[in-house]
Amino acid sequence: MRRKLPSFVLVVLLALATAGVAAASNGGFTPVTPESPNASHTQTAYYVILGFTSAIFVVVEGLLVVFIVKYRRRGRGRAVEGAQVHGHTRLELIWTVIPVLILCAIGVVVFVELPKINDAPASNNPVRITVEGHQYYWQFDYPGGARSIGTLHVPTGAVVDLNVISPDVIHSWWIPALGGKVQAIPGHPNHLWFKANKPGSYEGQCAELCGVYHASMLARVVAEPQQSYENYISTTARQTIGKQEWSGVCATCHGNLGQGGYGPAIANNTLLTQQSALEGILENGFTGTQGAMPPVGKGWTNAQISALVAYVKKHIYKAAPLGATSGG
Amino acid sequence: MAARSEAVYPVGWKSGRIASWLVTVDHKRIGILYIATSLMWFVAGGILALLMRSQLATPNEHFLTKNSYNEVLTMHGTTMIFLVIVPILAGFGNFLVPLMIGARDMAFPRLNALSYWLFLLGGIVLWLSWFSKGGGPHAGWWSYPTLSENFPWASPGHGQDYWILSLHILSLSSLLAAINFIVTIHNMRAPGMTWMRMPLFVWAMETYAILLLLALPAISAAVTMLLLDRTVGTHFFIPPHGSLLLYQHLFWFFGHPEVYIMVLPVFGMISEILPVFSRKPIFGYKAVAFSTIGIAFFSMLVWAHHMFTTGMPVGLDSFFMISSMVIAVPTGIKIFNWIATTWRGNLILDTPMLFALGFVALFTMGGLSGIFLAAFPVDWQLNDSYYVVAHFHYVLFGGSAFGFFGGLYYWWPKMFGRMLDERLGKWHFWLMFVGFNLTFLPQHMLGLLGMPRRIYTYHHGGLWEAYNLMSSIGSGVMALSIAVFLANVWIAHGLRKGVRAGNDPWLADTLEWYTTSPPPTHNFDSVPYVTSARPLRDLRRRLAEQPQ
Numbered sequence: 001m002r003r004k005l006p007s008f009v010l011v012v013l014l015a016l017a018t019a020g021v022a023a024a025s026n027g028g029f030t031p032v033t034p035e036s037p038n039a040s041h042t043q044t045a046y047y048v049i050l051g052f053t054s055a056i057f058v059v060v061e062g063l064l065v066v067f068i069v070k071y072r073r074r075g076r077g078r079a080v081e082g083a084q085v086h087g088h089t090r091l092e093l094i095w096t097v098i099p100v101l102i103l104c105a106i107g108v109v110v111f112v113e114l115p116k117i118n119d120a121p122a123s124n125n126p127v128r129i130t131v132e133g134h135q136y137y138w139q140f141d142y143p144g145g146a147r148s149i150g151t152l153h154v155p156t157g158a159v160v161d162l163n164v165i166s167p168d169v170i171h172s173w174w175i176p177a178l179g180g181k182v183q184a185i186p187g188h189p190n191h192l193w194f195k196a197n198k199p200g201s202y203e204g205q206c207a208e209l210c211g212v213y214h215a216s217m218l219a220r221v222v223a224e225p226q227q228s229y230e231n232y233i234s235t236t237a238r239q240t241i242g243k244q245e246w247s248g249v250c251a252t253c254h255g256n257l258g259q260g261g262y263g264p265a266i267a268n269n270t271l272l273t274q275q276s277a278l279e280g281i282l283e284n285g286f287t288g289t290q291g292a293m294p295p296v297g298k299g300w301t302n303a304q305i306s307a308l309v310a311y312v313k314k315h316i317y318k319a320a321p322l323g324a325t326s327g328g
Numbered sequence: 329m330a331a332r333s334e335a336v337y338p339v340g341w342k343s344g345r346i347a348s349w350l351v352t353v354d355h356k357r358i359g360i361l362y363i364a365t366s367l368m369w370f371v372a373g374g375i376l377a378l379l380m381r382s383q384l385a386t387p388n389e390h391f392l393t394k395n396s397y398n399e400v401l402t403m404h405g406t407t408m409i410f411l412v413i414v415p416i417l418a419g420f421g422n423f424l425v426p427l428m429i430g431a432r433d434m435a436f437p438r439l440n441a442l443s444y445w446l447f448l449l450g451g452i453v454l455w456l457s458w459f460s461k462g463g464g465p466h467a468g469w470w471s472y473p474t475l476s477e478n479f480p481w482a483s484p485g486h487g488q489d490y491w492i493l494s495l496h497i498l499s500l501s502s503l504l505a506a507i508n509f510i511v512t513i514h515n516m517r518a519p520g521m522t523w524m525r526m527p528l529f530v531w532a533m534e535t536y537a538i539l540l541l542l543a544l545p546a547i548s549a550a551v552t553m554l555l556l557d558r559t560v561g562t563h564f565f566i567p568p569h570g571s572l573l574l575y576q577h578l579f580w581f582f583g584h585p586e587v588y589i590m591v592l593p594v595f596g597m598i599s600e601i602l603p604v605f606s607r608k609p610i611f612g613y614k615a616v617a618f619s620t621i622g623i624a625f626f627s628m629l630v631w632a633h634h635m636f637t638t639g640m641p642v643g644l645d646s647f648f649m650i651s652s653m654v655i656a657v658p659t660g661i662k663i664f665n666w667i668a669t670t671w672r673g674n675l676i677l678d679t680p681m682l683f684a685l686g687f688v689a690l691f692t693m694g695g696l697s698g699i700f701l702a703a704f705p706v707d708w709q710l711n712d713s714y715y716v717v718a719h720f721h722y723v724l725f726g727g728s729a730f731g732f733f734g735g736l737y738y739w740w741p742k743m744f745g746r747m748l749d750e751r752l753g754k755w756h757f758w759l760m761f762v763g764f765n766l767t768f769l770p771q772h773m774l775g776l777l778g779m780p781r782r783i784y785t786y787h788h789g790g791l792w793e794a795y796n797l798m799s800s801i802g803s804g805v806m807a808l809s810i811a812v813f814l815a816n817v818w819i820a821h822g823l824r825k826g827v828r829a830g831n832d833p834w835l836a837d838t839l840e841w842y843t844t845s846p847p848p849t850h851n852f853d854s855v856p857y858v859t860s861a862r863p864l865r866d867l868r869r870r871l872a873e874q875p876q
Contacts, residue, residue, distance in 0.1 A: 028773025028791055031709050042709050049703055053696040060663060060692050067670045068685060071606075072677060078835050080607060082673030087612035087665075095664040096657060103653045103699075110649065110703045117705045118642060135481060169475040169482060170572060172637060172712055176778040180708025183638050186474060187567025190639035207712040207780040209401075209468045211475060211482070212394045215783035262394070285481055292480030 032176035035202060036194040039179045041116040048109045052102050117179070120193035123159040130163045133171030133184035133206065135294040136213035137248045146233040147241060147304065149248035151220045155229040156199045164190045167298045169211065175204035175221050183208055196223030211294070212262065216252055241304055242311030249296050250308075258316045264290050272317045275309050353437035354849055355422050358444050360743060362419025363736075365448055366412050372455070373407035374810060376400045378803055381767075385800035387786050387793055397784035398466035399458070399487070405469030406491065409590065410498050411451045413728050417593040418443070418505050420735055421533040423743060425509060427840035427847060428527045430518025430855035435511040439504050446501035450494045457490030465491040468782060470583070471554065473565035473575050478558040489558065492551045499544045506537035506544075513537075518839065520858035524617075527838045527861065528610060531617045532596025535624045539585045539592070542628060547582035550575055573638060580631035588627040590724060591691075592620055594731030595662060598684050601738050602666055604836045605681035606673030612665045613861055619658035619665075626655040636704040637711045645704040652702035659695055663688060678834075679753030683734030686761050690726025694719060697772065715775025721768045733760070733813070740820075741829030745845045748826060752816040759809035766802025770795035837862035 026033065030047070034040040071082070120126065129152065130141040140152045154160050164173050166184035174181035178194040196202070206217035224232070247256065254260060258267030271277050282297025282305065297305065342351050349357060379400050383391045392400065422440065426433055434440045457464045462485015467476040471491065476483050513534050517526065553564040554575070563570040603610045610616055629651045636645055666688050675681065697719040701707045710716060733756070740748050774795050779786060786792055820826030832841040841864050843852050859866055 028777040031776050032778055042705055045706050049700050053699055057696055061689055063667050071673050072675045076674050080674050082606055082608040086609050092612050092615050096661055099657050099660040114705055170472055181637050185572050209782040215785050287480045294481035
């Protein structure tokens with residue numbers, strides 16, 4: 001017994017630590033609190049499966065532990081044989097049939113919940129949004145031509161239909177509170193829907209390895225009243241697109257002030273002020289001595305690029321001191 | 329024997345201490361080479377895992393760069409799957425199959441040696457990729473295009489090419505080994521060893537080999553197309569004319585059977601160890617043997633459950649959900665039969681038995697978390713999150729690795745003639761068991777909280793940080809357990825000599841224990857006629873019945 005003491009202490013410490021953090025919220029024992037009907041129904045299916053699997057877990061591990069304790073050696077010699085039982089057909093049939101029944105039950109629950117998870121509720125005017133996964137940001141196209149980066153604004157309570165696409169590599173769209181995920185696959189548009197039950201900000205991030213900055217490809221959905229949403233797509237989105245592009249796209253590699261980071265410092269680079277040259281790099285990418293820049297602005301409009309140039313000229317670009325040569 | 333051969337033949341360079349291993353075609357030596365090489369990669373892949381856990385221990389860490397993190401995760405996965413689990417099982421198969429069926433060697437000894445050297449070469453090629461232009465491969469062990477394509481912003485350089493080349497070499501190695509196993513098992517069984525008297529490990533190796541033959545062509549085709557895309561400008565996987573989903577289907581058509589390739593032989597080992605240490609026959613031999621075949625069959629029909637989030641039609645999703653759930657039934661049968669094997673036994677809790685029981689406990693957990701993932705609407709939430717990382721580590725580490733460590737402790741005396749130390753063995757088991765659960769249990773929670781896999785850092789504190797830290801501490805405990813294992817080997821063979829094993833230290837059931845430990849080159853002077861699935865027990869009883 002003394003030999004098992006250290007592991008026993010460790011197990012107790014682990015249990016205490018787990019209980020402690022778990023008490024702080026739902027503890028990660030169920031998916032993130034759902035705020036959209038599809039996520040709620042996924043949660044229901046999760047609970048049902050959790051119920052069945054917990055019961056199986058208790059029975060199987062319980063039997064295992066009981067047998068280990070009950071039939072342990074207790075000083076018997078190695079040559080002492082246990083009961084020479086070769087099998088029991090009826091018993092084996094029972095433990096074949098019971099799992100089949102349990103799996104059928106789980107299957108039925110899944111198929112009952114499925115339409116409520118998969119099919120968007122009928123709606124007169126769902127908000128149709130194109131979500132484009134790029135290295136390393138999410139771009140949203142709203143009805144009426146507005147565009148935003150990183151943060152998606154939606155009206156609370158409206159059915160939102162997402163058309164998820166990608167121009168470069170596979171990404172995966174995932175906001176846990178608003179339902180499941182779907183891959184953004186080049187050449188293969190996918191659909192997903194959600195309906196934010198209440199106003200708020202819902203966070204998520206890209207779930208499919210998409211390159212060096214995979215971990216920085218964050219996404220946020222802001223659900224707000226209809227009026228604010230309309231304001232956003234008619235005015236705010238257009239006014240702030242330059243800033244969004246800088247901080248959601250350029251700053252990831254070049255730093256918030258263009259001071260450099262993974263990518264080279266560009267705050268002093270005159271290229272920033274030349275719309276046509278910049279357009280070429282954004283559209284096609286660029287391979288330089290320090291590595292390759294992805295074509296981050298593939299599909300950007302002229303208006304978008306002018307907005308970026310305007311923002312950068314005002315806030316980022318600093319002419320290099322006389323005599324210095326521009327890098328990169 | 330040795331004396332006679334020395335008298336007849338002059339001692340050539342081939343008999344040298346090292347050279348004899350280089351030119352060997354003896355299945356036992358090849359098996360040991362396989363196992364030793366796999367364990368070396370296991371340590372290397374484990375160090376990569378420790379690097380990742382160090383990077384993720386706290387938020388916003390800068391222990392690894394994001395570039396090297398992606399290389400490390402790709403190499404960890406590829407190494408553990410292709411250079412550790414698959415080949416170590418081939419190693420056990422090589423050592424054990426001829427001994428268990430009472431044969432002199434594998435059917436094609438030279439081909440067998442070629443398989444091993446190809447495996448070693450494939451591993452070296454993979455690890456050389458670190459030094460290639462552009463660094464190691466960094467598109468994950470799936471290497472999904474277009475991230476694995478030769479675009480400047482995807483996978484330029486040659487790391488990915490090395491990965492492809494290595495997989496080709498390893499596939500060839502596995503194909504040759506698979507053919508060899510099948511021919512050996514079909515043709516070289518001892519007199520009296522019918523299919524229903526064959527050790528369950530041999531059943532498992534037969535199934536392992538068949539699955540390899542069926543699954544490997546798909547991955548070979550996929551990576552060949554990827555190589556052509558990368559080097560000669562084809563567009564198999566590049567839109568608008570190519571399809572990224574084609575790669576995913578081909579990859580997982582191989583990838584899911586691969587999971588069973590990595591676990592069925594371990595099921596076989598458990599089915600050998602549990603009865604011996606329960607002093608009982610396996611409960612329901614036929615059920616265990618046939619459920620192996622059932623699992624193998626259904627494993628060919630479940631591949632797209634890895635692709636539930638690619639936007640497949642719901643009809644297909646449903647098919648793959650049902651087929652994935654069906655596979656839980658034969659797996660459940662095995663688990664219940666194993667537990668029933670301990671019922672009313674005389675359980676001898678030596679190290680091999682501890683690992684076998686640990687396997688049953690942990691694999692059950694991995695099986696149960698798999699049911700959540702099979703239910704595709706739930707998978708839409710859990711796919712590609714840390715929940716999946718936790719799930720497959722319960723299957724492949726809690727399952728396969730606990731199983732092969734059990735196998736190592738069990739067959740070590742047969743391989744080397746000396747026992748490993750029991751006390752250290754038990755330390756190894758308990759540290760690994762606790763460390764494993766500490767590492768991977770919290771990862772279920774991380775996935776449910778919304779942590780995707782393969783991110784090199786995260787910004788959240790609170791629960792994310794707590795669970796990640798717990799997981800990193802656990803990985804350190806596991807590393808310690810492996811150090812204990814290596815110390816055990818060193819003590820038994822270097823520092824002090826371990827206890828001599830004798831032919832049959834565990835009073836086991838199968839033919840490999842009939843010969844000496846370690847067995848002579850030709851394995852057996854004679855093989856007894858096999859009258860049941862437990863020939864050694866039959867023999868012991870016959871001896872006991874003889875008048876003194």
